[in-house]
Amino acid sequence: MRVVIADDSPLLREGVAKVLTGAGFDVVAQAVDGDDLLLKVRSYKPDVAIVDIRMPPTHTDEGARAAEQIRAEHPDIGVLILSQVIEATYALRLFSERPQGFGYLLKDRVLDLDGFVGAVRRVANGGTAVDPEVVAQLLGRRRPNDPVSELTERELAVLSLMAEGRSNQGIGHALFLSPKTVETHVHRIFRKLDLDLAPDDHRRVLAVLAYLNRG
Amino acid sequence: MKSSARLWAVAVAGAALGVLGYRSMTRDLESPWWQAVPSVAVAWTFLVAGVIAHWRRPASRLGTLMQLVAFALLLRKFEYSGSSALFTLGFAFGAVFVAAFGHAVLAYPSGHLHDRLERTVAVVAYAFALVVPIAILLVYDPRLSCLFDCSSPTRVRPESLLLVHGDENLVSILRDVVAVGLYGVLGAVFVVLIVRRLLEATPRARRMRGPLLLAGAAAGLRAISESVFSVVSRSTFEGLLLFSIEEIVQAAVPIVLLVGLLRERLARAGVADLLRELEETPPDEVAAAIGRVLGDPSLEVAFWMPARRAYADGAGRDFPLPEDDRARAVTKLEHDGAPIAALVHDPSLLEEPKLIEAVGAAARLALENARLHAELQAQLVKVRESRTRLVTAGDEERRRIERDLHDGAQQRLVALALELRLAQRELGGATNPAVERVLTTAVDTLQLAVNELRELAHGVHPAILTQAGIAAALEDLARRTPLAVTIAEAPADRLPADIEATAYFLVCEALANAVKHANASEVTISVVREAGMLVISVVDDGRGGANSDGQGLRGLADRIEARGGRLWVESPPGAGTRVVGEVPCAS
Numbered sequence: 001m002r003v004v005i006a007d008d009s010p011l012l013r014e015g016v017a018k019v020l021t022g023a024g025f026d027v028v029a030q031a032v033d034g035d036d037l038l039l040k041v042r043s044y045k046p047d048v049a050i051v052d053i054r055m056p057p058t059h060t061d062e063g064a065r066a067a068e069q070i071r072a073e074h075p076d077i078g079v080l081i082l083s084q085v086i087e088a089t090y091a092l093r094l095f096s097e098r099p100q101g102f103g104y105l106l107k108d109r110v111l112d113l114d115g116f117v118g119a120v121r122r123v124a125n126g127g128t129a130v131d132p133e134v135v136a137q138l139l140g141r142r143r144p145n146d147p148v149s150e151l152t153e154r155e156l157a158v159l160s161l162m163a164e165g166r167s168n169q170g171i172g173h174a175l176f177l178s179p180k181t182v183e184t185h186v187h188r189i190f191r192k193l194d195l196d197l198a199p200d201d202h203r204r205v206l207a208v209l210a211y212l213n214r215g
Numbered sequence: 216m217k218s219s220a221r222l223w224a225v226a227v228a229g230a231a232l233g234v235l236g237y238r239s240m241t242r243d244l245e246s247p248w249w250q251a252v253p254s255v256a257v258a259w260t261f262l263v264a265g266v267i268a269h270w271r272r273p274a275s276r277l278g279t280l281m282q283l284v285a286f287a288l289l290l291r292k293f294e295y296s297g298s299s300a301l302f303t304l305g306f307a308f309g310a311v312f313v314a315a316f317g318h319a320v321l322a323y324p325s326g327h328l329h330d331r332l333e334r335t336v337a338v339v340a341y342a343f344a345l346v347v348p349i350a351i352l353l354v355y356d357p358r359l360s361c362l363f364d365c366s367s368p369t370r371v372r373p374e375s376l377l378l379v380h381g382d383e384n385l386v387s388i389l390r391d392v393v394a395v396g397l398y399g400v401l402g403a404v405f406v407v408l409i410v411r412r413l414l415e416a417t418p419r420a421r422r423m424r425g426p427l428l429l430a431g432a433a434a435g436l437r438a439i440s441e442s443v444f445s446v447v448s449r450s451t452f453e454g455l456l457l458f459s460i461e462e463i464v465q466a467a468v469p470i471v472l473l474v475g476l477l478r479e480r481l482a483r484a485g486v487a488d489l490l491r492e493l494e495e496t497p498p499d500e501v502a503a504a505i506g507r508v509l510g511d512p513s514l515e516v517a518f519w520m521p522a523r524r525a526y527a528d529g530a531g532r533d534f535p536l537p538e539d540d541r542a543r544a545v546t547k548l549e550h551d552g553a554p555i556a557a558l559v560h561d562p563s564l565l566e567e568p569k570l571i572e573a574v575g576a577a578a579r580l581a582l583e584n585a586r587l588h589a590e591l592q593a594q595l596v597k598v599r600e601s602r603t604r605l606v607t608a609g610d611e612e613r614r615r616i617e618r619d620l621h622d623g624a625q626q627r628l629v630a631l632a633l634e635l636r637l638a639q640r641e642l643g644g645a646t647n648p649a650v651e652r653v654l655t656t657a658v659d660t661l662q663l664a665v666n667e668l669r670e671l672a673h674g675v676h677p678a679i680l681t682q683a684g685i686a687a688a689l690e691d692l693a694r695r696t697p698l699a700v701t702i703a704e705a706p707a708d709r710l711p712a713d714i715e716a717t718a719y720f721l722v723c724e725a726l727a728n729a730v731k732h733a734n735a736s737e738v739t740i741s742v743v744r745e746a747g748m749l750v751i752s753v754v755d756d757g758r759g760g761a762n763s764d765g766q767g768l769r770g771l772a773d774r775i776e777a778r779g780g781r782l783w784v785e786s787p788p789g790a791g792t793r794v795v796g797e798v799p800c801a802s
Contacts, residue, residue: 015633084621089690
């Protein structure tokens with residue numbers, strides 16, 4: 001799998017490149033800012049681009065804007081945004097258009113090498129990677145008579161992983177459960193929350209996030 | 216006393232000349248009394264006005280000029296006298312009245328003419344009015360020509376005492392020269408000069424001199440008509456009509472002149488009222504009160520700011536004094552050699568220096584007071600500006616620290632942790648459990664440090680605010696608050712960074728209070744743009760009784776006021792707290 005990495009910190013760029021190369025990725029190019037990234041994505045046509053959200057010159061949201069452009073120009077290229085801070089509202093805004101092949105993770109998630117590699121692979125394959133922090137923030141919002149409070153601890157864990165964009169198989173892997181058990185949990189969660197079962201993982205992510213973010 | 220003796224002499228001489236003139240008109244010209252009486256009365260009006268003007272305003276030449284007009288008018292009656300001596304005297308000097316009349320109108324109120332053009336015209340007029348009549352006297356022989364009342368068979372024709380050689384044609388030509396030159400050409404020039412004056416006049420000058428100049432213009436037109444009728448013959452009725460107009464206009468001029476001269480005295484009586492009025496006038500209305508007394512609504516006051524060594528307006532803003540010109544004039548007021556203020560006014564006021572002086576003296580205390588007020592305002596403006604700068608600098612500093620934390624320390628710590636993690640994978644693992652343990656601990660510690668830095672940076676200035684604006688930042692804030700927070704309204708678009716920061720920190724502080732002190736369970740936030748203001752309100756259902764002078768709320772009020780806004784805190788015990796702030800925000 002071919003990867004382009006964009007980050008203005010060479011140390012971090014190199015670190016991420018080392019992690020991904022070690023996991024069998026082909027890091028075809030590294031970029032230092034938004035324009036550089038667009039140029040390299042156009043010429044290398046990677047499977048996935050890993051993008052720091054704050055880059056020169058303004059250090060605000062160049063990464064997000066470059067990501068938007070990549071997704072518009074090359075819908076088949078996955079984009080994983082890394083950020084020093086994660087904010088749920090902003091995340092939902094990024095995901096609402098099209099969660100396929102898109103990820104938004106806290107930068108320090110790279111320290112969980114396997115989890116990070118898995119997320120990159122998922123996004124490269126057209127899947128979704130939502131930072132657990134987003135899910136935590138959405139779950140942290142208190143509401144009176146919230147059906148979420150009726151979920152068991154295990155069901156809550158499954159719900160969180162669903163919201164992060166994991167497949168049943170991925171959830172089973174993370175929680176040491178058989179795929180069949182995971183499926184039972186998912187059914188029960190949807191019934192308790194009065195949600196319709198979504199036909200694919202993308203729509204399942206959106207449905208869960210939308211539910212958690214409801215007014 | 217000497218001057219008053221002179222005035223008495225002038226009055227007595229004028230009265231005597233008037234009686235003689237009346238006799239000349241009624242006896243020799245056989246004018247009816249209703250023509251002779253107004254004719255003498257006009258001359259006497261000039262005389263009385265001139266004497267009063269001289270008495271009241273000895274410095275102004277205007278009184279003398281009006282007396283000159285009066286005597287010329289009186290001498291003019293002798294033109295009709297049967298006595299050769301009186302006739303010669305009257306004819307030689309009577310026409311001077313025309314030049315002196317124009318001179319007086321144009322020289323009002325200072326007694327001086329404005330510019331070279333006016334002075335030149337005046338010299339020409341005087342010369343003309345003296346030279347041509349005397350020239351006529353040199354060649355006038357009553358046996359050859361007739362000057363007045365030629366149809367009367369009984370009339371005694373006086374002789375010119377200056378006769379050198381009688382020449383009928385020359386007399387007729389010279390009389391045409393007087394009619395066309397003195398009445399026609401100079402009359403027209405006079406009207407033009409008056410129109411020029413009216414056009415150039417400032418509003419106050421136009422108000423003050425308008426009536427006189429209009430009367431002068433009417434007299435000028437009357438003179439021109441005299442010139443026209445020397446060519447075109449006129450009926451008796453037209454002659455009478457013109458005579459009446461002439462008398463009315465001529466009588467109006469001295470009265471208008473006198474009223475104008477005395478008006479300043481009346482205005483000075485108003486100074487006493489000003490003194491009383493100023494005691495109750497707020498500092499920002501002192502200029503208007505002074506303007507009223509001086510009859511100049513355009514008057515402005517500039518206050519001397521010793522610290523800046525410059526003039527400022529009542530609000531303390533710089534007020535550069537205009538150059539003295541035709542449009543504005545400046546009078547500086549001082550006390551004991553130290554400047555207090557400057558009046559910027561209509562230049563026509565310069566002609567009444569006594570009045571300005573009196574007003575300046577009367578208003579000194581009020582002006583000094585207003586000056587201190589302006590100085591205070593200026594300092595307030597400065598303090599306000601510096602406060603805004605401080606808050607802005609503080610906000611910028613917060614943003615900078617947040618960026619430095621994220622892009623500097625935090626970034627490096629993550630990179631370092633990643634290095635260690637990679638080292639751990641290579642060196643640790645099951646083969647070297649000691650290294651594995653040490654590196655795991657190191658990475659975990661770094662991870663903690665990164666999290667702490669993130670929280671710290673968020674507290675300093677939330678990245679989401681710069682990244683996504685106030686609405687997203689408030690939602691983030693709502694999620695982080697352990698209460699049921701409803702965001703009723705928030706602008707989805709971006710606002711200026713300083714306004715976003717102000718609104719954000721207001722909500723932050725209010726939410727923190729709701730959590731810490733109010734024991735609230737529900738909070739409603741709304742941020743709305745309304746008529747150029749951003750109105751931010753945070754309402755909780757807690758126990759109320761918040762102290763708006765407490766450190767948190769006081770700091771909040773300072774922050775909002777520094778942005779030119781206001782903060783209200785309503786917190787009745789037991790009925791929740793309502794914090795509302797508004798800041799100017801162009802939409």
